[in-house]
Amino acid sequence: MIKVKALKSVEILTTIGSEEKWIFLKSGQELDGVGMVLGVDPRYAPGSPAVLRGVRKVVLFPIEESEPRNYFGFIEASKTATQF
Numbered sequence: 001m002i003k004v005k006a007l008k009s010v011e012i013l014t015t016i017g018s019e020e021k022w023i024f025l026k027s028g029q030e031l032d033g034v035g036m037v038l039g040v041d042p043r044y045a046p047g048s049p050a051v052l053r054g055v056r057k058v059v060l061f062p063i064e065e066s067e068p069r070n071y072f073g074f075i076e077a078s079k080t081a082t083q084f
Helices: none
Strands: 002-006 010-016 019-025 030-034 036-040 051-053 056-060 069-071 075-079
Touching: 002 010, 002 036, 010 030, 036 069, 036 075
Parallel strands: none
Antiparallel strands: 002 030, 002 075, 010 019, 010 036, 036 056, 051 056, 069 075
16 A cells, blocks of 8 residues: 655545545645555646546656655655555
8 A cells, every 4th residue: 555645736546445536635635545646637747748547637657666756746655554
């Protein structure tokens, strides 16, 4: 699971469980329990290439292995502890 912290107010596309969900985060807000962070609404990244995913466009984030992940200054994501 991933913990996401918004560095700026932004709407992101995430996976929670098996569903893709759009979530709006205010600057400084944190969200725990995210499966993956897929991208950001194109309104927050003008000029960035966007793709159609379902019925909405999204600017996809690259998959990175470094921790914590910083996506274009919008959000920071880090792995949370695994529960057994």
